[in-house]
Amino acid sequence: EPEVTQTPSHQVTQMGQEVILRCVPISNHLYFYWYRQILGQKVEFLVSFYNNEISEKSEIFDDQFSVERPDGSNFTLKIRSTKLEDSAMYFCASTQGTRLSYEQYFGPGTRLTVT
Amino acid sequence: AQKITQTQPGMFVQEKEAVTLDCTYDTSDPSYGLFWYKQPSSGEMIFLIYQGSYDQQNATEGRYSLNFQKARKSANLVISASQLGDSAMYFCAMREGLSDYKLSFGAGTTVTVRA
Numbered sequence: 001e002p003e004v005t006q007t008p009s010h011q012v013t014q015m016g017q018e019v020i021l022r023c024v025p026i027s028n029h030l031y032f033y034w035y036r037q038i039l040g041q042k043v044e045f046l047v048s049f050y051n052n053e054i055s056e057k058s059e060i061f062d063d064q065f066s067v068e069r070p071d072g073s074n075f076t077l078k079i080r081s082t083k084l085e086d087s088a089m090y091f092c093a094s095t096q097g098t099r100l101s102y103e104q105y106f107g108p109g110t111r112l113t114v115t
Numbered sequence: 116a117q118k119i120t121q122t123q124p125g126m127f128v129q130e131k132e133a134v135t136l137d138c139t140y141d142t143s144d145p146s147y148g149l150f151w152y153k154q155p156s157s158g159e160m161i162f163l164i165y166q167g168s169y170d171q172q173n174a175t176e177g178r179y180s181l182n183f184q185k186a187r188k189s190a191n192l193v194i195s196a197s198q199l200g201d202s203a204m205y206f207c208a209m210r211e212g213l214s215d216y217k218l219s220f221g222a223g224t225t226v227t228v229r230a
Contacts, residue, residue, distance in 0.1 A: 031216055043160070043206060043220040055215050089158060097216050102148050102167065104210075104218060106160035 002026045004107035006092050012113045013082055021077045021110045023092030032075045033093040033104070034067065036060070043091065049075065050097075082114045118142065119207050119221035127227050128197045135182070136192040136224045138207035147211045149190040150218065151181065154204040163205075166190055197228045 005024045013019050025032050034046040047057040047067055054067065066078045075094075079086055089111050095104040120139045128134040140149065151163040166174045166181045174181040182191040194201055204225050208218040 033217060035218075042222045043208075043218075045217045045219065048215050048217045050215070056217055091160060093160075093218075095216055102210065102216060103162055103165050104150065104216065105162055106152070108159045111158070 004092055004094055004105050006090075006107035006110050008110060009108065010111045010113070012115065015084055015114055016081050019079050019082055019112065021079075021090050021092075021112070023075045023077075023107055024073050025075055025092065025094030026096075026105060027073070029094035029096050029105075031055075031095045031097040032069070033095075034077045035091045035093060035106075036088040037091065037109075038088045046077075046090075079112075082112075084114050087112060087114045117221075118211075118219040119209055121207055121221035121224050123224045124222070125225040125227070127229055128194075128201075130199060130228055130230050131196055133193060133195045134197055134226060136194070136205050136207075136226070138190045138192065138221060140188050140190060140207075140209050142188075142209065142211050144211040146213050147209055149181070149183070150208040150210070151179070151190075151192045152206045152208060153201075154206060154223070156203070160206075164192065194226075197226075199228050199230060202226060202228045 007022045032049040037043045047061045048055045064080045068076050089109045091109045092107040147168045149166045153161040164176045164179045166183045178195045180193045204223045206223045207221040210216045
């Protein structure tokens with residue numbers, strides 16, 4: 001069964017460093033997302049991506065964040081200068097976005113720890 | 116205002132019994148979809164069930180069923196014949212409209228199944 005994959009599973013970085021989180025969405029999906037979940041809290045939307053551009057972003061997704069789809073398969077989230085409060089689980093998700101299939105599938109997540 | 120409200124922070128259920136997890140939602144969009152995800156202690160988000168606002172029948176997937184009451188804006192998840200492996204956090208989520216499809220999540224309910 002196709003699945004969303006994410007690498008790395010865990011990333012530890014120092015405050016102020018840049019990190020890139022990687023995702024491979026399901027191949028025939030058209031919409032891609034990043035969400036984050038601070039430990040013990042609910043899942044929060046960061047950004048959605050469609051047709052090679054950002055379609056919506058939350059107030060969390062400030063200038064420190066960027067997304068890219070550098071080729072036909074990868075989807076990346078970059079945090080330019082990490083802060084302690086960026087420590088969270090980051091989930092990539094994708095959906096076909098058609099009337100027949102609105103299900104949104106999540107990757108296993110990348111746990112980011114900023115020290 | 117919260118788009119998704121889950122009022123039960125934690126629940127205990129006896130193995131083989133059924134459990135109902137509450138979810139109420141708030142939207143003015145006539146087209147929306149409701150999702151339930153399971154998050155075990157390992158952290159991944161597992162899609163369980165989806166209900167569209169125009170669907171006439173309540174969604175069912177194996178032991179999971181969604182009790183959709185549109186007038187009350189509720190979308191409760193029923194897990195029948197609980198198993199020890201059902202112990203996890205459960206999130207209700209909603210997409211609004213027919214574009215973008217981003218999800219808004221509730222705070223979650225922790226379910227603990229007792230032998």
